[in-house]
Amino acid sequence: MQNIIDGRSIADKILKEYKKEFEKLAKKGIFAQAEVFIIGDNPASLSYIKQMQKAFEQASAKLLIKSVPLNVKTSEFVNLIKESNKNSKIHGYMIQLPLPNHFDKKKIVDAIDPRKDLDCFSPDNLGRLILGPEFEFLAPSTAKGVIKLLEELNIEVQGKNITVVGHSNIVGKPLTLMLIARNATVTNCHVYTKNLSEYTLKSDIIISATGVPHLIKENMVKKGVIAIDIGYAKKNGKVYGDFEFEKIQKRAKLITPPIGGCGPMTVAALLENLMIAAKNL
Known part of the structure; x- marks a missing residue:
C-alpha cells in the first residue's frame, strides 16, 4: 500500500550521494575507514555487522571488525579504544552493544574520542544535541536516521505532537532531544509510564523503540497518525515491530514496516557520521 514507508x-x-562524497575524499588521499568492536561470540551481531559492511563497501567506505573476547578486562578494552584514537587511518568506531556486565562503563565512555564517536556515546556529542541542529556533530545513528527519514518525506515536525516510546541512551533520549530542538512538542514514554494510550492517542507522530512485539495496538492511535517503528523482536522465526502493523496500517497516514523501514536509515546515518568524522580529523 501507498502508506508504507520504504526506508x-x-x-x-x-x-549514492555519500558514495560521491567518499570518492572525493579518496581523491584527496582520505580513505574513510571505521571499526566496530564486537565483544564475545554473538552470531546475530556478527550477521548484522556483515550486512553493514556491504553497505559501507557500496558507499566506497570500509568497516573493519575487531573481535574481542567476552572476558576482556575494562582496562584492556580501554587500551584498544585508545589505540583506535591514535590510529590516523581509523576515522571512527562503534562498540556493539550490550556491553558485558563486568565492564566499568564510565571508563569506557571516558576513553572515547568524541571526534571518532560514531555511536554518540560521549558526553560531548550527546550534550551538543541539547543546543540544537546547528551544534550536532556525530548524533546517534538510529535517532539521526529517523530525523533524516522524516526530512526526506517532507514531514514537518515543528508544532507537531510527537510521542517517543522508549528512553534508552542511544535512541529514545537523544531522539527526544533532537525533536525538541526542531520545535516539536514531545512526550517521552517508557516502561514506567502509566496508561501509554493516553499519550499515543493525542499524537500526530508516534516513534517507538522498545523491542516489545505489538506494544502499540490499533486502539492506541488516532486516524491519520504517522507511525515510525524502530522496535525489533524475533519470535518463532518471525520478525515483529513495536506496532500492530497490519491493523495500524489501515488507520495510519504513513507507517514503517518491521523490516526495511528504519534499519537502512540507521546504516545511512552511520555512514554520514563516518563522512563527517573523516572530513574533520
Whole structure:
C-alpha cells in the first residue's frame, strides 16, 4: 500500500550521494575507514555487522571488525579504544552493544574520542544535541536516521505532537532531544509510564523503540497518525515491530514496516557520521 514507508529505497538514494562524497575524499588521499568492536561470540551481531559492511563497501567506505573476547578486562578494552584514537587511518568506531556486565562503563565512555564517536556515546556529542541542529556533530545513528527519514518525506515536525516510546541512551533520549530542538512538542514514554494510550492517542507522530512485539495496538492511535517503528523482536522465526502493523496500517497516514523501514536509515546515518568524522580529523 501507498502508506508504507520504504526506508530501504530512501537510504539507497542517500548512499549514492555519500558514495560521491567518499570518492572525493579518496581523491584527496582520505580513505574513510571505521571499526566496530564486537565483544564475545554473538552470531546475530556478527550477521548484522556483515550486512553493514556491504553497505559501507557500496558507499566506497570500509568497516573493519575487531573481535574481542567476552572476558576482556575494562582496562584492556580501554587500551584498544585508545589505540583506535591514535590510529590516523581509523576515522571512527562503534562498540556493539550490550556491553558485558563486568565492564566499568564510565571508563569506557571516558576513553572515547568524541571526534571518532560514531555511536554518540560521549558526553560531548550527546550534550551538543541539547543546543540544537546547528551544534550536532556525530548524533546517534538510529535517532539521526529517523530525523533524516522524516526530512526526506517532507514531514514537518515543528508544532507537531510527537510521542517517543522508549528512553534508552542511544535512541529514545537523544531522539527526544533532537525533536525538541526542531520545535516539536514531545512526550517521552517508557516502561514506567502509566496508561501509554493516553499519550499515543493525542499524537500526530508516534516513534517507538522498545523491542516489545505489538506494544502499540490499533486502539492506541488516532486516524491519520504517522507511525515510525524502530522496535525489533524475533519470535518463532518471525520478525515483529513495536506496532500492530497490519491493523495500524489501515488507520495510519504513513507507517514503517518491521523490516526495511528504519534499519537502512540507521546504516545511512552511520555512514554520514563516518563522512563527517573523516572530513574533520
